[in-house]
Amino acid sequence: MNETEERPEFVTDEHLEYLDELRESGVTNMYGASPYVQREFPELSQDQSRKVLTYWMHTFSERHAV
Numbered sequence: 001m002n003e004t005e006e007r008p009e010f011v012t013d014e015h016l017e018y019l020d021e022l023r024e025s026g027v028t029n030m031y032g033a034s035p036y037v038q039r040e041f042p043e044l045s046q047d048q049s050r051k052v053l054t055y056w057m058h059t060f061s062e063r064h065a066v
Contacts, residue, residue, distance in 0.1 A: 005055065005058050007055060007059075008048075008051050008052075008055060010044070010048055010051075011051070011052050011055050015037065015052045016052075016056055018037070018040055018041075019033060019037070019052070020064075022036055033053050034049045034053050035049070037049040037053055
C-alpha cells in the first residue's frame with residue numbers, strides 16, 4: 001500500500017495518534033496492537049480495529065516523514 005491508500009471512513013486522527021503513542025510506549029509489538037485499539041475504542045469491531053492498525057502501518061512513514 002502507499003500514499004494513495006484510501007482511509008477507511010471510521011479511522012480517525014485520534015486512532016492514529018493513539019497508535020503513535022502506543023508505539024512510543026513500547027508496551028506491545030505493533031503487529032499485536034489490534035486488541036489494544038479495540039479496548040481503547042470499544043465502538044470499533046474487531047475487524048475495524050484490525051483495519052485501523054493496518055491503515056496506521058501502511059501510512060506511518062508518510063505521516064512521519066523526516
